[in-house]
Amino acid sequence: MTIPLNGIFRLLVTGISSITTRASSVGSVGWQTSSGVSDNDFLDAINGADSVRYLTAHQAMDDPTLFFSGSLGFRFSFSDDCISLNGDSPISFDNLPAGFNVIGASTSPTLSAGLQSGGNTFGGIAIASAELTLGTVKVGLFYSDSEGPSSFSNDVGGSVSASVPVNTLIDYPTVITISDLLSLGPQFIISGNASLINGVPNPGFFWVGTLSVDSFSVVGSYQIIQYTWNIDAPPKVQNGDTITITSDGDNPLDLDDITEVDVQYLDPSTQEIIVTPITVFTTQGPRILVFTLDGVPSGVPKIRIFVKSNGRQFSGSVLLGELLTIFFTDGTGIYKLVPGKTNDTLYIQDVVPYATINVKIPDPTLKTAFVP
Amino acid sequence: MAKSSSGEECVNHYGFIRLRVAGSGQLRPRFLSLDEVMETVLVPLTMADPVYIEPTRLSNFIQQRAQLELKTTAIDEVFHCSKIIIFAKQVATSYPGN
Numbered sequence: 001m002t003i004p005l006n007g008i009f010r011l012l013v014t015g016i017s018s019i020t021t022r023a024s025s026v027g028s029v030g031w032q033t034s035s036g037v038s039d040n041d042f043l044d045a046i047n048g049a050d051s052v053r054y055l056t057a058h059q060a061m062d063d064p065t066l067f068f069s070g071s072l073g074f075r076f077s078f079s080d081d082c083i084s085l086n087g088d089s090p091i092s093f094d095n096l097p098a099g100f101n102v103i104g105a106s107t108s109p110t111l112s113a114g115l116q117s118g119g120n121t122f123g124g125i126a127i128a129s130a131e132l133t134l135g136t137v138k139v140g141l142f143y144s145d146s147e148g149p150s151s152f153s154n155d156v157g158g159s160v161s162a163s164v165p166v167n168t169l170i171d172y173p174t175v176i177t178i179s180d181l182l183s184l185g186p187q188f189i190i191s192g193n194a195s196l197i198n199g200v201p202n203p204g205f206f207w208v209g210t211l212s213v214d215s216f217s218v219v220g221s222y223q224i225i226q227y228t229w230n231i232d233a234p235p236k237v238q239n240g241d242t243i244t245i246t247s248d249g250d251n252p253l254d255l256d257d258i259t260e261v262d263v264q265y266l267d268p269s270t271q272e273i274i275v276t277p278i279t280v281f282t283t284q285g286p287r288i289l290v291f292t293l294d295g296v297p298s299g300v301p302k303i304r305i306f307v308k309s310n311g312r313q314f315s316g317s318v319l320l321g322e323l324l325t326i327f328f329t330d331g332t333g334i335y336k337l338v339p340g341k342t343n344d345t346l347y348i349q350d351v352v353p354y355a356t357i358n359v360k361i362p363d364p365t366l367k368t369a370f371v372p
Numbered sequence: 373m374a375k376s377s378s379g380e381e382c383v384n385h386y387g388f389i390r391l392r393v394a395g396s397g398q399l400r401p402r403f404l405s406l407d408e409v410m411e412t413v414l415v416p417l418t419m420a421d422p423v424y425i426e427p428t429r430l431s432n433f434i435q436q437r438a439q440l441e442l443k444t445t446a447i448d449e450v451f452h453c454s455k456i457i458i459f460a461k462q463v464a465t466s467y468p469g470n
Contacts, residue, residue, distance in 0.1 A: 342448040360447030370406070370437040371458055372384065 004224075007086040009102070011218035015077040085222070103221045231305065231321045237293055238325060242282070243305070245289040245320065255289040261320075262306040265296060275306075300325050383464040386433040389440060390457040392426050395419040397449025402441045403433040410435060419451055426455070434463060 081090040232244040247253040261278040276295035283290035296303055305320040343358040386403055393399060401414040414429040440458060444451060 340450075342450045358447065360445075360449075363443050363445050364450070365441060365443035366451075366453060367404075367442075368440045368456060368458075370439050372460060 004086065006221070006223050009086075009220055009222050010084045011078060011220075012082050012084060012090055013076040014079050014082045017075040017077045097224055101223050103223055231323075233293075233323055236324045237303070239294055239296055241293045243291055243293055243323075245307070247287055252287060254286050256284060256286050257309040258284070258289055258307050259310050260308040261289075261291055262308065263293065263296060264304040264306060265300045265302070265325075267297075267300075296325060381436065381465065382462045383434060383436055384438070384460045385463045386431055386435070386438050386458060386460045388428055388430045388459050389414070390426050390428045390459070391417070391442075391453060392455035393417065393419060393442075393451055393453045394423055395444075395449070395451030397444050397446055397451070399451050400443055400445065401429055402443075403431055403435075404439045404441055405433075405435045406437050408439075426457075 078093075081092050083093065083096065084090045230246045230248070232246070234241055237243065245255065245258075247255055258281075259279065261281075263276045263278060265274055265276075266272070267274050278291050278294060281289055281291045293303075302322055302324050304322050307318055307320050342361070344361055345356050345358055347356055389401060391399075391401075396419055399417040399419050401417070403412045403414070405411065410433075412431055412433045414431050417427050417429065438458075438460070440456065442451065442453060442456075
């Protein structure tokens with residue numbers, strides 16, 4: 001799949017980490033899902049066009065001075081295949097193309113809050129509001145109506161709701177990064193407020209307050225950035241060697257964003273790809289990153305160096321380069337002579353059961369005498 | 373054939389070699405001068421096992437004495453050489469030679 005250097009991405013919610021509620025300030029019923037909504041129903045709704053409704057019920061609101069308020073909080077999670085690029089099938093965070101960079105993003109959840117009445121004459125004001133927070137950072141506060149709260153009065157057995165799409169620009173990358181979203185998930189809080197005004201106390205009156213969310217997703221634009229990397233290491237490396245990464249050019253990569261260096265190699269005994277992460281660096285600055293090679297076992301002829309960042313400048317795992325290794329000193333030679341054998345066999349002592357690796361005999365050579 | 377250098381000094385042109393060799397991989401022939409000061413690398417031979425020809429490689433190496441080297445450089449390459457013919461011709465003699 002060819003991914004354009006510029007395009008649109010959409011972050012899809014793939015799970016609900018938690019739901020927190022603050023019950024109505026009056027009444028005792030509390031918040032509950034309508035019609036037995038399951039988590040999957042909820043996910044389908046916020047990734048699609050359907051709506052999910054949470055509601056609370058309250059009765060005997062017979063005091064015109066009473067004020068109702070309540071809130072719901074959803075913490076979404078993003079995992080597995082949660083990022084769609086240009087409308088394609090979602091892919092995972094690790095499979096994003098190298099150099100993936102978020103230019104900007106926004107979210108436009110549709111929220112609503114409402115009151116539904118039964119019984120006798122009443123009057124009231126309903127206000128819907130929502131907050132979008134990430135960790136302790138509040139990135140948006142929205143009201144149902146920019147011109148003022150929706151209101152209704154003197155109605156019997158009717159209903160009213162305030163619903164309006166809200167749109168906010170999520171401040172990338174200084175406040176939120178993709179990896180922040182993945183690790184924390186946004187805390188999405190809907191709160192509703194309603195009060196009676198000019199009401200007539202009447203024990204027969206009751207109302208039901210509802211809060212609902214129609215959709216939630218993060219949509220933004222991205223670009224693929226290419227950086228220049230340099231890696232400085234001995235011609236053949238071994239554990240304990242110092243490896244230096246530098247960046248330069250017109251648009252150099254900020255190496256302060258590197259969070260992990262992965263050393264990848266092929267296990268000589270099992271032929272499986274092993275990845276050893278290194279997260280402690282000797283030196284880390286905007287233009288230089290120095291670390292000590294560690295964790296590479298004997299018998300590995302070459303290693304590949306990958307780097308991961310905090311997601312601010314790029315995402316995914318980026319191949320930095322390939323380094324040749326030397327055989328470490330615990331390799332021993334052939335223990336018996338085998339006719340016709342065309343290579344040497346080294347035994348690797350720190351692998352149990354003992355593994356072997358074949359290496360070439362140093363340049364078998366025939367030389368004649370001087371002629372004539 | 374070139375005259376032997378025993379008892380007299382002459383300069384020979386080593387024109388080509390012919391081998392009876394079997395094996396696998398790339399056999400890399402090289403002519404070396406005295407003390408390996410001068411050399412000429414011949415085109416490698418791709419070996420097959422068995423073979424029915426004796427391959428030939430050209431060279432253009434002019435020295436008083438020459439030594440032929442055959443070697444392989446990769447893992448699992450092997451060769452068995454049973455005959456080497458070096459074609460050489462005298463091109464100069466030194467005073468007081470013939």
